[in-house]
Amino acid sequence: MSGVHDRGGWPDDRPIDRSEHDLALWEQRTDAMMRLLSSPERRVIRVDELRRAIESLEPSRYESMGYYQRWLTAIETLMVEKGILTTEAIDRKTAELAAQAEVMPPPP
Numbered sequence: 001m002s003g004v005h006d007r008g009g010w011p012d013d014r015p016i017d018r019s020e021h022d023l024a025l026w027e028q029r030t031d032a033m034m035r036l037l038s039s040p041e042r043r044v045i046r047v048d049e050l051r052r053a054i055e056s057l058e059p060s061r062y063e064s065m066g067y068y069q070r071w072l073t074a075i076e077t078l079m080v081e082k083g084i085l086t087t088e089a090i091d092r093k094t095a096e097l098a099a100q101a102e103v104m105p106p107p108p
Contacts, residue, residue, distance in 0.1 A: 027068040034071060045078050053077045 022029070037044040041103035057065070065073065079085040 023068075026072075030072045030075070033075060037075065044084070045075065045084070049078055050074050090091045 007012045033044070034050065036042060036046060038050075054062075056077075057070065057073065061073075062070065076085075076090055080087055080090075082104065
């Protein structure tokens with residue numbers, strides 16, 4: 001049975017945007033986080049684990065997310081699976097950072 005990530009032969013009217021674009025800061029940070037977590041010195045996450053976590057997303061979630069959103073969700077899933085972080089700790093920190101962002105003026 002193929003998963004949502006198996007795109008070959010799927011009818012889709014949406015064009016693929018192949019243009020280069022600058023990554024948003026959160027996308028750069030997600031990429032950096034994955035590089036650090038998968039580095040030979042750390043080996044906390046392996047690329048095949050990331051792929052498995054991404055491919056395990058429910059089709060509706062997968063379809064609604066962008067590339068780095070899938071990465072970030074997969075990293076969170078793996079950190080929880082490995083017992084490194086808890087969902088509660090992640091949610092608490094996310095709420096804390098969101099509250100700080102509301103107080104801080106946006107960067108120039």
